[in-house]
Amino acid sequence: MFSLHGYGPAIFDGTILTLQVSLVSLIVAMLLGISGALAKLSGKKSLRVIAQLYTTIIRGIPDLVLMLLIFFGGQVLINRVGPILGYDEYIDINPFIAGVSTIGFIFGAYMTETFRGAILAVNKGQLEAGTAYGMSKVMVFRRVTLPQMVRHALPGFGNNWLVLIKTTALVSIIGLDDMVRKAGMAAGATRKPFTFYLVVAINFLLITTISVYILKLLERRYSVGVKEM
Amino acid sequence: MDFSIILENISIYFEGLKNTVILVSISLVLGLMIAVPLAILRNYGNSFVQYPIRAFVYFFRGTPLLVQMFLIYYGFGQFDLIKESFLWPFFREAYFCALFAFTLNTAAYTTEILRGSIKATPHGEIEAAMAAGMSRFLMVKRIILPSAFRRALPAYSNEIIFMLHGSSLASVITIVDITGAARIINSRFYSPYEAFLTAAVFYMAITFLIVFLIKKLEVHWFAHLQPQVDKTVIEAPP
Numbered sequence: 001m002f003s004l005h006g007y008g009p010a011i012f013d014g015t016i017l018t019l020q021v022s023l024v025s026l027i028v029a030m031l032l033g034i035s036g037a038l039a040k041l042s043g044k045k046s047l048r049v050i051a052q053l054y055t056t057i058i059r060g061i062p063d064l065v066l067m068l069l070i071f072f073g074g075q076v077l078i079n080r081v082g083p084i085l086g087y088d089e090y091i092d093i094n095p096f097i098a099g100v101s102t103i104g105f106i107f108g109a110y111m112t113e114t115f116r117g118a119i120l121a122v123n124k125g126q127l128e129a130g131t132a133y134g135m136s137k138v139m140v141f142r143r144v145t146l147p148q149m150v151r152h153a154l155p156g157f158g159n160n161w162l163v164l165i166k167t168t169a170l171v172s173i174i175g176l177d178d179m180v181r182k183a184g185m186a187a188g189a190t191r192k193p194f195t196f197y198l199v200v201a202i203n204f205l206l207i208t209t210i211s212v213y214i215l216k217l218l219e220r221r222y223s224v225g226v227k228e229m
Numbered sequence: 230m231d232f233s234i235i236l237e238n239i240s241i242y243f244e245g246l247k248n249t250v251i252l253v254s255i256s257l258v259l260g261l262m263i264a265v266p267l268a269i270l271r272n273y274g275n276s277f278v279q280y281p282i283r284a285f286v287y288f289f290r291g292t293p294l295l296v297q298m299f300l301i302y303y304g305f306g307q308f309d310l311i312k313e314s315f316l317w318p319f320f321r322e323a324y325f326c327a328l329f330a331f332t333l334n335t336a337a338y339t340t341e342i343l344r345g346s347i348k349a350t351p352h353g354e355i356e357a358a359m360a361a362g363m364s365r366f367l368m369v370k371r372i373i374l375p376s377a378f379r380r381a382l383p384a385y386s387n388e389i390i391f392m393l394h395g396s397s398l399a400s401v402i403t404i405v406d407i408t409g410a411a412r413i414i415n416s417r418f419y420s421p422y423e424a425f426l427t428a429a430v431f432y433m434a435i436t437f438l439i440v441f442l443i444k445k446l447e448v449h450w451f452a453h454l455q456p457q458v459d460k461t462v463i464e465a466p467p
Binding site: 066069072073166173187194200208 | 287288291292293294295296297299300303304305306307308390393394395396397398400401408411412415419421422425426428429432433436437
């Protein structure tokens with residue numbers, strides 16, 4: 001049962017692609033998350049409303065629907081805008097970009113909540129002290145808020161990351177050759193679907209297990225100087 | 230955008246809505262029924278019982294639902310043992326496979342939620358139950374489970390919403406749920422915005438309905454924890 005019939009390297013390539021999609025989406029999600037959190041905590045009402053709308057809408061729609069909307073919808077949009085800009089050929093949307101932007105966009109909403117909570121958890125007195133020293137707002141954020149919010153953000157961040165990795169399986173549906181799709185191809189050729197999907201499942205378990213271990217180390221690293229409970 | 234296509238074909242969406250609601254509610258009910266005994270055994274059973282449960286939860290929480298569904302729908306056909314047994318008519322059907330995968334998936338997540346909330350039962354409650362002379366079974370039934378269910382509600386409501394969103398994957402194995410309806414409309418009319426935005430609206434409406442119902446349930450279940458408004462007027466002593 002556990003012969004891979006020479007499809008081992010293909011699955012391995014797929015695993016690499018899965019990791020790439022996960023990491024690039026994570027970066028997008030973190031950037032959106034930090035902007036979303038700052039928007040939610042900002043003094044401007046318009047920013048708060050936009051951020052609130054963003055997180056509410058994302059949490060109400062399934063990932064798959066959003067991904068199909070961006071993939072198929074983006075295709076139509078680009079091919080309508082293209083001719084206006086003087087580009088007449090048909091443009092295919094890159095599934096990697098569609099996948100990464102969708103996953104990043106979705107998890108940006110979850111990261112917004114995580115980061116917002118973490119920023120709020122930083123002691124207010126320290127921020128005031130920073131201001132009293134004459135630091136600018138940016139400097140207070142960089143020197144006081146950021147190093148301390150990491151500790152509060154890590155548990156939520158870790159959870160989001162673990163869910164994000166599993167969500168990347170969806171990119172196989174829009175035609176990206178990640179490990180789930182590679183397994184599907186191998187299964188079709190060898191008529192051994194259970195074997196190949198099991199290999200993929202084990203790969204996911206390995207990735208999540210290693211992630212949990214690294215997150216634990218990070219949590220310990222960032223809790224230095226805090227009394228253990 | 231032209232939403233008249235949607236209005237003309239709205240019956241496909243309602244068909245999809247029906248399938249989504251059936252899939253989600255049956256798998257949630259069955260999943261909960263599996264999860265309650267598993268969570269109790271996970272807390273109080275010996276290690277021979279605990280290890281398989283831990284492995285089950287670890288596998289289903291650590292792998293994507295899509296892969297679990299593929300393992301069941303495409304994978305089970307690999308084994309002649311299953312193909313020749315009485316189970317094959319079930320596992321041949323996409324609908325049953327989706328239901329099976331969703332049920333096991335939500336069972337695993339719910340087990341973990343309940344395990345935590347059972348473990349967090351205050352010692353005083355257990356001691357009081359023992360002091361009142363309850364047997365272990367009676368204690369679990371009357372004291373531990375009701376108290377654990379209350380504590381689990383916020384996390385479980387998240388799980389319900391995850392399950393609703395996860396059920397959109399059923400469309401990948403040919404089931405016409407809400408997402409499936411949108412995919413049909415999109416491929417028929419090549420109108421991704423109308424098709425998928427409509428699906429999104431359907432999902433949002435269900436999500437908000439669930440959130441609203443859970444809020445109501447929380448008010449009902451946590452009534453005894455709300456601050457009591459004392460309406461008696463205390464007269465000043467003469």
